[in-house]
Amino acid sequence: MIANFLKIQKTISSDDKKKLILSLFVKLIVSITEMLSVASFIPFLSLIANRDDFLKNSYVLYFTKKFSLSESEIYMLLIFIPLILIIFLNLLRPFSIWLSSKINSRVWIKTTTNLFDYYLNQDYLYHVEHGSNALLEKLLQRSNSAIAGVIYPVYEIFGCIFSSIFIISVPLIYNPYVTVITLIVVVLLYATIYQFFRKKIIEYGRYSPQFSTETYKLVEESFKSYKDIKIKNNQKFFLDQFFAKVQKYQGNAVNFDFFSSTPKAFTEIFAFSLALLVTFILLINSNYELNQTVIILGIFLLATQRLVPVIQNFFIHYSKIKFHEPSFNLIYDDLVRSRNYKRSSILQDGKSLLFNQSIKLDNIKFTYPNNDKFLLRVKNFKIKKGEKIGISGKSGFGKSTFINILCGLLHPTEGEIIIDENKVDKNSVSFYQKNINYVPQNIFILNDTIKNNIAFGIHNHLIDENKIRQCAKFAGIDEYIEKELDNSYETIVGENAVKLSGGQRQRIGLARAFYDDKDILILDEATNSLDKDKELEIFKNLNLLKEKTIIIVTHNPLLLKELHRVVYFDKGVLKETNN
Numbered sequence: 001m002i003a004n005f006l007k008i009q010k011t012i013s014s015d016d017k018k019k020l021i022l023s024l025f026v027k028l029i030v031s032i033t034e035m036l037s038v039a040s041f042i043p044f045l046s047l048i049a050n051r052d053d054f055l056k057n058s059y060v061l062y063f064t065k066k067f068s069l070s071e072s073e074i075y076m077l078l079i080f081i082p083l084i085l086i087i088f089l090n091l092l093r094p095f096s097i098w099l100s101s102k103i104n105s106r107v108w109i110k111t112t113t114n115l116f117d118y119y120l121n122q123d124y125l126y127h128v129e130h131g132s133n134a135l136l137e138k139l140l141q142r143s144n145s146a147i148a149g150v151i152y153p154v155y156e157i158f159g160c161i162f163s164s165i166f167i168i169s170v171p172l173i174y175n176p177y178v179t180v181i182t183l184i185v186v187v188l189l190y191a192t193i194y195q196f197f198r199k200k201i202i203e204y205g206r207y208s209p210q211f212s213t214e215t216y217k218l219v220e221e222s223f224k225s226y227k228d229i230k231i232k233n234n235q236k237f238f239l240d241q242f243f244a245k246v247q248k249y250q251g252n253a254v255n256f257d258f259f260s261s262t263p264k265a266f267t268e269i270f271a272f273s274l275a276l277l278v279t280f281i282l283l284i285n286s287n288y289e290l291n292q293t294v295i296i297l298g299i300f301l302l303a304t305q306r307l308v309p310v311i312q313n314f315f316i317h318y319s320k321i322k323f324h325e326p327s328f329n330l331i332y333d334d335l336v337r338s339r340n341y342k343r344s345s346i347l348q349d350g351k352s353l354l355f356n357q358s359i360k361l362d363n364i365k366f367t368y369p370n371n372d373k374f375l376l377r378v379k380n381f382k383i384k385k386g387e388k389i390g391i392s393g394k395s396g397f398g399k400s401t402f403i404n405i406l407c408g409l410l411h412p413t414e415g416e417i418i419i420d421e422n423k424v425d426k427n428s429v430s431f432y433q434k435n436i437n438y439v440p441q442n443i444f445i446l447n448d449t450i451k452n453n454i455a456f457g458i459h460n461h462l463i464d465e466n467k468i469r470q471c472a473k474f475a476g477i478d479e480y481i482e483k484e485l486d487n488s489y490e491t492i493v494g495e496n497a498v499k500l501s502g503g504q505r506q507r508i509g510l511a512r513a514f515y516d517d518k519d520i521l522i523l524d525e526a527t528n529s530l531d532k533d534k535e536l537e538i539f540k541n542l543n544l545l546k547e548k549t550i551i552i553v554t555h556n557p558l559l560l561k562e563l564h565r566v567v568y569f570d571k572g573v574l575k576e577t578n579n
Helices: 002-011 014-039 041-049 051-056 058-067 071-120 124-130 132-174 176-224 226-232 235-284 290-340 399-406 429-435 450-454 465-474 478-484 502-516 532-543
Strands: 358-366 376-384 388-392 414-419 422-424 436-439 520-524 549-553 565-570 573-577
Touching (some): 002 132, 014 041, 014 071, 014 132, 014 290, 041 051, 041 290, 058 071, 071 132, 132 176, 176 235, 235 290, 358 399, 376 399, 376 549, 388 399, 399 520, 399 549, 450 465, 465 502
Parallel strands (some): 376 573, 388 549, 388 565, 436 520
Antiparallel strands (some): 358 376, 358 414
């Protein structure tokens, strides 16, 4: 647990630590109140056991004389003090639970938001290597397991330790011998039960991240290949796989809940049996009087009644930690990095990276990690402002890699990108990218309105609706939107843009690029779903924008003839043709 506690310190902020310590402080007050409430019953039990001896007690006589109390007033105090403490304790407990829940919720929000921010700002290669499904599973499942299953329980265990210490202190003062023996036996009982269930709990915990990863993958692939599944009518194949995984996972969860709750039953049986046995021994022991026996029995029963739930909570939280530890370890490095992640504060002045003259790719070389077979080489390539350049050639020879480098998504292994004599590096690439609009072959469409898909990533109140219409017209999709769709630009396109054809998606992608209106427009086979005449018509519209630099990946020979220059890749080497 100490190792996990030290790890946690690296995953949460100083502010979150302070909040969690505040929660612990409130738990400490609850623990002290628990102790006082148990101790407050001692005078009351003494009165019940032997009223005369109690009233003759030197402390009682002093207190009575000091405050001029009558006998009935003493009785009232003995009743009301425990009652007030119990009322206060039962008001404080819900507050403590609410505060812990609120603080843990804030820690969860901050941690997952930091993690999402960290993932969003990673390099393009990071996302290629890890995959959206794996990152989604980490963000929504592993982070939750780490927070709810390790971070929160570790701090809760400290609260349980405080409570145990204070609750035990009262019977320890009255009868240390019996208290120590009882405590040792209870701890050994829990330890024995835990050892019996330990392997199963760890096994269940190891399956949890495996279940999430496999289930996310299965569901994602099933939904994405729904057409094939429907046509082949093989839903049962995927359903059987899903059922087997969820059945095992839920079986583990049921067994874990059973194992977690079992010790409480054994402990309560043992603790109350022991209390009654001690009472019996004291009653037959001639050295003990009945009043002493009543007091000790009452203290032990009260302490046991308070202590058993605390020890049970300790066991449950400790079991949770062991169950969720594999998930926590899987995401630990990402949590640490996301906490320490800060966007670069040494960015160059954005004005220095405006595109006014040219972009040079000087002696560029690029290889993918763990792939020595592919090498992209661009010796000296210059793009002048306003040029219209085509890229053609076979698939797998370097076109996409080159476009990704040109967009700043991939960083060259060697060489430099220079924009108007300013070098582009990792710190300045975001300013460089402000000049670029990129339209891929497969346009990502939000399950949202046409308007919000054109004004991608812009808040509703900032959208210029006149500009939306102009851009749709320039992309040649305005008539379809305004005449064919009942809700015009407010039409929801559906998940995966099921209401749009491939060509319509690409036109929305073009309209999106026109809305941003940047100096450089890169079309990566972004019009190949259109017929050749429509593709040529759109490009002729683009050609009217003399200041706009356009780089287009296409296999349409008619379109290539309209361009200033055409380049191609031969096994990773950039070459230029005579157009």
